[in-house]
Amino acid sequence: MNKRILTVFSLLWILAMTSCYKDKGNYDYINVNKVNISGIDTTYNIVLGVPFRISPTVTGTMPGMDDTSKYSYEWFFAPNIGDAIATGTRYDISKEHDLTQLPGMKVGDYVGHFRATDKATGISSYKAFKLRIVTGVYEGWLLLNDINGKARLDMLSKVDTGWRFMPDVLASVSSHLLLDGKPISVDLITLKSTTIYITTDKGSNKIDPENFDWNETMTLASDMGNKLPSPGFYAARFYRVPSGSMMVGVDSNAYYYYSTNFLNYTSRINFVRTEGKYFAVGGVGYGTSFLAPNVIYDNTNRRFLLQAPGGSACQVMADPGARNFHYQDPTKRLVHIESNSYEGGDIFALLREDKTNINCIAVLNTSGTTTSVSVKLQLYDTITGAPDLNKATAFAVSPIFGSLLYAVDGKVYSYDLYQKAANLVLDLPGKIISSMRIDATSGANFNRRLAVGYCNPDGSNGVFSVYDIPTQNAPLTLYQSWSGFGKIVKATYRFR
Structure with missing residues (x-):
């Protein structure tokens, strides 16, 4: 009996002592700095050689943590394979707050990452974005000019803000190809890869489609096994036939x-x-x-x-x-x-x-x-009712209406094959039209528009204009126009 009383008493004493124990733990919660990143777009197109700056805004949730010196930074990239986080070669580019350079990175699509880390706590945040690196000659119109009997290649480069005119583009990009002779043609051929040929009466050469550089192996002769049919041979015309490519030489073969x-x-x-x-x-x-x-x-x-x-x-x-x-x-x-x-x-x-x-x-x-x-x-x-057709120097066919477009001096006529009538659709007084075509492979913006090169009768003050063909036999309407050229011999669109 006494043992039971003692046991009960002991339990009561333990409970009493426990209830009187003071919890000395620290339950004062301390706020930590949360890192926030803004000011980074979802997509960037960067042109190699053109200055750029991506300047993010890094802030913290704690007072005084908007000071950029309190964070460390990291920019890294990986090839974009269509996933949010890309895999493959990783490019660690910079540890600065602003991104201004892309050393070692080539033309292509990437997923970029910017990470900002609180130096005191090690807490970080990051932003992902898409990056496309292009050259200044990534896409656009290639225009082969006759400048006082000499060939010059110009380019209208497509950029985010519109178009960048690059006269003598080969010199602009420090290409090793020096054009010699009278201009014949500029052609873009897509086979296993894209090939750009530039032809003068001194020969046909290829340029690198990404940077327009050239070396001594990039000639039509090398494509033909270094067996030119004759000295001074060049390609008078290339044709992008669906099954491959066809070239007609100056020898009519x-x-x-x-x-x-x-x-x-x-x-x-x-x-x-x-x-x-x-x-x-x-x-x-x-x-x-x-x-x-x-x-x-x-x-x-x-x-x-x-x-x-x-x-x-x-x-x-x-x-x-x-x-x-x-x-x-x-x-x-x-x-x-x-x-x-x-x-x-x-x-x-x-x-x-x-x-x-x-x-x-x-x-x-x-x-x-x-x-x-x-x-x-x-x-x-x-064909009847087509004024001065025998004097025409350039032709094109509308892919919309099937009408025959032809140029005489500074005029363009549209001949309706079924109504058997021609209408004057463009008149450029005092000018001569030196080239005219509809480039079917130029993409959605231009493959149904008429590209016209015209200049003064002496070949000066060349203009390149692109026109809409609004309705059958109606006057052409101007879409876009650029000046600063010579006598344009041919315009070809370098598409992507």
């Missing part, structure tokens, strides 16, 4: 690039195997399908021939038996041939009779499968 069959501009394809003869090329037309054949005009025999994708020779085509049209007509010569996306992809050929100088238009459509190819005549007609 056609050379085909088709990697599948190991054709690398090394074989002449202006050859009819059944006849065993070569012919002089007058022009090349092509469809929009990879399997569609090309149409090559034979100047020697005045006829249209078929060249199948990958084929190393041309084939004679049977007449379509309609509209009094013959693929071979010795009474007519080819004036102009052009391919565009009208009605899914047609070839327009302007022909002129020798004796009467009457002009005719033929519209062809090509198609193909893995087993067969074909050419279909869409239209053949005599």
Whole structure:
């Protein structure tokens, strides 16, 4: 009994002592500085060689923590592979508050990270953003000029704020290519990669598509296995055919690039195997399908021939038996041939009779499968009511309306193939139009607009203007215009 009383008493004593114990723990909560970052955009486009500055705002939640010296900083980047946090090579660029340089980084897309850390507590915060690094020649119009008989390449470089005019762009970027001779053409060919050719009457050279630099291996001769057909040979014209690329040389021979069959501009394809003869090329037309054949005009025999994708020779085509049209007509010569996306992809050929100088238009459509190819005549007609067409120096075909645009001095006419009537759609008094085209591969902004180069009759004060074609045969409306050029020989858009 006494043991039970003692046990109960002991328990009561312990409880009493516990209830009287004073908790000496520290429950005074201390606020810590939270780091906040602002002033960084979600996306940046940086042009190499052009000064820039990204200056974030770093603040803290505690008094006095807006002092930037109380934080350490870190900028690092990794290739953008489409994820919020990229993987791959990491570029640790700077430990400064502002970012002003990108040492060691190349053209491309990246995910960038900025981290600010409180030096006292080690607490940090970071912001991620997208970065695109481009060169000053990343995208835009390439314009080959005639400056008193000498070639000069200019560029209208597309930048965030609009367009940057770069006269003599090769010198601007310190390219090792020095142009010599009269300007012939500037061409952009996309095969396994993008290639830019610049041609004068002294030769054809390639430039690096990213920085426009050049070395002695970047020539048409190297593309042809260092076996030029003749001394002083150059490419008079390049064609971006869907199945590869075709080049017509100054010697009127056609050379085909088709990697599948190991054709690398090394074989002449202006050859009819059944006849065993070569012919002089007058022009090349092509469809929009990879399997569609090309149409090559034979100047020697005045006829249209078929060249199948990958084929190393041309084939004679049977007449379509309609509209009094013959693929071979010795009474007519080819004036102009052009391919565009009208009605899914047609070839327009302007022909002129020798004796009467009457002009005719033929519209062809090509198609193909893995087993067969074909050419279909869409239209053949005599052109009437087209003022001064025989004096035209430049041509284009509207991919919207299928109308034939032609330039005479400072005027542009639009000929409606179906209404058989021409309208004056642009008049530039006192000027001459030196180039005119619709660049089908220039992207959504320009592939349906007419690009016109014009200047004074002496080749000075060149202007490059791009026009909308609003409605059939209506006056052109100005979209954009730039000055400061010479006589523009050709304009080609370097797209991305």
